Amino acid sequence: MLSGKNVVMGVTGGIAVYKAVDVVSRLRKLNANVNIIMTKSATEFVTPLTFQSISQNPVTVNIFKEPTHWEIEHISLAKKADIFLVVPATANIIGKVANGIADDMLSTTIMATKAKVIFAPAMNTNMYNNLIFKENSNKLKKYGYEFIKPGSGRLACGDFGEGKMAEPCDIVDYLVNSLTNSQLKGKKIIVTAGPTIEPLDPVRYMTNHSSGKMGYAIANEAQRRGAEVILVSGPVNLEPPIGTKLIKVNTTQEMLSSIEKHFAECHVLIKAAAPLDYRPVTVSEHKIKKSKDEIEFKFTRNPDIAAHFGKLKRNQIIVGFAAETENLIENAKKKIDKKNLDFIVANNVLTENSGFKSDSNIVTIIDKDGTVKDYPLMKKEKVAKAIIDKISAILNC
Numbered sequence: 001m002l003s004g005k006n007v008v009m010g011v012t013g014g015i016a017v018y019k020a021v022d023v024v025s026r027l028r029k030l031n032a033n034v035n036i037i038m039t040k041s042a043t044e045f046v047t048p049l050t051f052q053s054i055s056q057n058p059v060t061v062n063i064f065k066e067p068t069h070w071e072i073e074h075i076s077l078a079k080k081a082d083i084f085l086v087v088p089a090t091a092n093i094i095g096k097v098a099n100g101i102a103d104d105m106l107s108t109t110i111m112a113t114k115a116k117v118i119f120a121p122a123m124n125t126n127m128y129n130n131l132i133f134k135e136n137s138n139k140l141k142k143y144g145y146e147f148i149k150p151g152s153g154r155l156a157c158g159d160f161g162e163g164k165m166a167e168p169c170d171i172v173d174y175l176v177n178s179l180t181n182s183q184l185k186g187k188k189i190i191v192t193a194g195p196t197i198e199p200l201d202p203v204r205y206m207t208n209h210s211s212g213k214m215g216y217a218i219a220n221e222a223q224r225r226g227a228e229v230i231l232v233s234g235p236v237n238l239e240p241p242i243g244t245k246l247i248k249v250n251t252t253q254e255m256l257s258s259i260e261k262h263f264a265e266c267h268v269l270i271k272a273a274a275p276l277d278y279r280p281v282t283v284s285e286h287k288i289k290k291s292k293d294e295i296e297f298k299f300t301r302n303p304d305i306a307a308h309f310g311k312l313k314r315n316q317i318i319v320g321f322a323a324e325t326e327n328l329i330e331n332a333k334k335k336i337d338k339k340n341l342d343f344i345v346a347n348n349v350l351t352e353n354s355g356f357k358s359d360s361n362i363v364t365i366i367d368k369d370g371t372v373k374d375y376p377l378m379k380k381e382k383v384a385k386a387i388i389d390k391i392s393a394i395l396n397c
């Protein structure tokens with residue numbers, strides 16, 4: 001699968017180095033050519049010989065060593081890389097790269113490469129949450145460096161929390177996607193997902209049953225095909241797909257203003273979220289006390305986000321969803337015009353195994369020219385594929 005691809009892999013000093021050996025082994029099984037650069041600290045955990053044996057290539061550690069051939073080694077590896085991985089990536093290497101420090105073979109080669117650089121961080125939770133580390137990684141993300149989010153769990157030091165390096169299979173999946181799937185490369189896609197919530201008082205809020213599964217599946221599929229994905233999500237219990245930019249929101253108005261910041265430069269907006277149409281006119285400053293048997297609230301209309309951007313759109317594609325309990329097609333068709341959508345994905349949210357919360361959905365896709373296509377019961381991942389296929393076709397990708 002990766003024949004002819006050159007992966008340059010930096011290995012820095014942390015206990016997760018042993019997992020990096022597995023990453024190399026998996027890459028070799030996919031026929032990638034892997035060249036490894038180890039920092040001095042990494043060699044304290046696992047010897048270069050181990051990586052040399054698994055990769056079947058010489059391992060570079062010392063920048064001042066006699067080059068193995070006439071080219072200057074850090075420049076030749078920097079040029080050779082189709083993709084650059086750093087596994088595990090310590091706070092130290094991330095801090096160095098973020099601040100332009102090139103004082104060893106690895107940091108120098110990263111600085112010299114034009115290939116995409118992907119870090120798989122691994123460190124203690126307190127280090128991972130340290131604001132200096134956060135600032136360094138945010139700076140690198142801004143410049144296009146990518147990060148494979150570490151997981152949470154028991155760390156080698158005995159602490160519990162974030163900082164556990166992503167599993168080798170996930171790192172390799174991420175890399176394979178980056179190298180092989182570029183159908184939507186250069187396209188920026190905003191996906192909205194989940195419910196919104198509208199507070200009534202400091203302890204209570206209104207919301208709906210959206211779990212975010214549909215929107216997250218779409219974000220994942222778009223990201224897998226190489227798009228730059230911004231996922232604007234209401235409160236849900238899901239991990240964002242690796243590589244997407246997650247913007248968390250609560251209210252419908254917050255969802256609108258988050259999209260507003262990115263809409264002008266996006267190519268596609270997919271409105272899979274279920275934003276609340278109304279919000280309370282006033283939000284009580286204090287907890288509303290039990291007193292009368294009945295209580296009344298006055299609500300005011302929230303902005304219709306899809307319709308708002310439907311008015312602003314130039315060349316963008318806007319895809320809406322219609323969550324209906326009756327007259328599915330008729331109601332969905334009305335929404336295409338009202339919101340100036342390119343197509344709408346209609347789902348009956350009363351049907352079993354469909355709509356809110358379930359892992360599957362039964363949808364009908366309706367084009368703005370009125371063409372209707374029914375789909376059978378499918379996993380939300382498959383519905384997401386159908387939606388992204390349709391978008392790719394419209395974009396001629």
Ligand code: PMT
Pocket residue numbers: 193194195209210211212213214215252271272273274275276277302303304305306307319320321322323324335347349355356357358
């Ligand atoms: O999140 P899951 O549990 O996986 O469930 C998936 C889903 C049922 C939420 C999803 O498939 C879906 O149907 N999302 C749209 C829900 C909805 O708000 O439908 P609607 O018919 O009320 O709105 C029509 C369109 O306008 C939608 O694209 C919606 O995002 C958008 N809208 C709605 C209200 C509002 N104030 N602003 C909007 O932009």
